Amino acid sequence: MSKRAKIILIGIVLLFIGALVWFGKKNAKGIVAFETETPFRVTIIKKTVATGKVIPLEEIEIKPQITGIIDKVVLLEGSKVNKGDLIAVVRVVPNEQSLISAKGRVDNAKLRVNNAAVSYKRSKSLFDKGVIASAEYEGVELAYAQSKQDLENAENDYLIIKIGSAGSGGAANTNIIAQMSGTILEIPVKEGDQVIQSNNFNAGTTIASIADMSKMIFEGKVDESEVGKLVKGTDIEVSIGAIEGKKFLAKLNFIAPKGTEEGGAVQFKIKADVSLEDKFFIRAGYSANADIILVKKDSVLALKEGLLRFDKETEEPYVEVETSEGVFEKRIVKLGTSDGVNVEVLEGVVAKDKIKIWNKASKDDEKKD
Template sequence: MKKVIIFGGIALVFVAVLIWFGKMNSKAPVQFDTEKAFKATIVKKTVATGKVTPLEEIEIKPQITGIIDKIYLLEGAKVKKGDLIATVRVVPNEQSLISAKGRVDNAKIRVNNAEISYNRNKKLFDKGVISASAYEAVELTYNQAKQDLLNARNDYQIIRSGSSGTGGMANTNIRAQMSGTILQIPVKEGDQVIQSNNFNAGTTIASIADMNKMIFEGKVDEAEVGKIKMNIDLDITLGAVDDKKFPAKLNFIAPKGTEESGAVQFTIKADVTLDDNYFLRAGYSANAEIVLEQKDSVLSIKESILQFDKKTDKPFVEIKTGEDTFERRDVELGISDGINVEILSGVTADDEIKIWNKKAKKKEDDENN
């Protein structure tokens, strides 16, 4: 009885296996879609990230140390060369002030002494007692003493108030050195400022730029910098301006790169053509599309239907030779834009190329489900 049960079970399993194989053999073979090569314009581009900045920008620094007394303009104001931006109140150094006052007093003493000598010798010269050369020497000494007194007074006045008061612009008046827009005023009234000198760059009171001349400044990788050339056209897109491209022309490629995060980057600059309908602010983040290579109307296929040999890594496609039969065809590739790739050899415009990653049968099953 046990043997009958065992043999019966084996028979049932055998029948089930036969039925399963029958169903598998009755399934329709997997069918692949195909497509043909086509003519296309392929543009290979790279993107440089950076920002737009004014071509001409200067920083206004004081010529004297003191305290900001008054600020007359605000950031964003348009100025002309010579416009008053702020004034500085001088806080003189007491030691320097006392020293300058002492030089003035000494100069007065010398002038008084020279004046007495001059008046005495002038009377003698008028009577013919002394020669003309002796009189002229005394007169010269008197005139020099008066000039020394004037210089000492001017020095004292400059130390005390920042200006000699003899004409010209006072050092306490901070004026625009060029026409443009005030980008920034980093100081406030009451702030102490330091003059520009050989040992200190000085305090920046205002920065001014010509906003009618803007440039793009960005960086490109060393692998691509050799493919770009001077005076080529660029398209600039800004994060702050939607759906607008600003044309630009490349005018600078840095001769030396800088290493950033393990990659060498080269600075590039391009003149941006402005649009009167848009106001570009200094420092907008921007991207520049740079055309590295372009070919018009070349035989192309989609990159997605390419296959690569696992051993040699060489590209190939499968060409339809009959009903559900394909043969391998090695291909030589040209430029690519990431979607389409140029075919130099291996495929003709009449060949039907297998779309290896898209199965028609699976698509039908998905639609049925």
């Protein structure tokens, strides 16, 4: 073999060896070291948050007993009132047609009274002389009494249409007074506004709303998936948006028996009595959130949810437990309550097991899943 041929052969051999080394390094896999973590004992609390608002427990609307014009507003919104305090005064503006009609009925009743009086005097004179029978006299006397009563009724109707009331009761109808002690939340009318009385066909105009601000409740809604876990009497915490960093204790006292559909989900109304503190003034209608404990389990064996994997075929949760150094075994686990960070483990692992902390997933890990 010539010298040139040997050089070419040696070059080919070196090139082949170099290629083998390069492919070997390229395909070589480093040893992946996994850290481990053991199960631990912890108290798991599962909560739900109900959004809503804080409102007074007792709130009423004051409506007029007559139709008229607001003549005077005595108090302002936010004023403290006692039962019986004057809030506003209504001035009666009678309907002209009704007033004329009522006046006509009064005049007609007076004519009948005058006629009945003449008949009564004549019959009485004849009865005293023994000319007519007792039965005839008593009929005339009754007709006279009825005519006087009809006149009184017509005059009362006329006064009610004209001034809002008959006799001394006028002020009782035109004066709008507080029906309970509390705080005036709203006066939606002003002087000069026309108001309508409450009757069977009309709710009437609201002149003022009054509430007892010392008794407040939280009113909110929860989803149908969680309402079944609520229990009356449960202690909850209410956070008010306008008061940062403060949570008020409350007690759940009402869970609606019927839900309403909102945005494709059924919501159920709840109410809770809020325990107030004197240094905080809670206004009616403040938006609030309530933290409600659905499940609380003390000192249960738990794992961090990040340690779990789920089988792609069966969707069962599992972890990998270290059986010897660097060697892990797949274990199916049965889970209980979760708070979103930790999850209760019912079966599959014990407190001393070392569970793999998953590093960034490799292709092999994904295939294994």
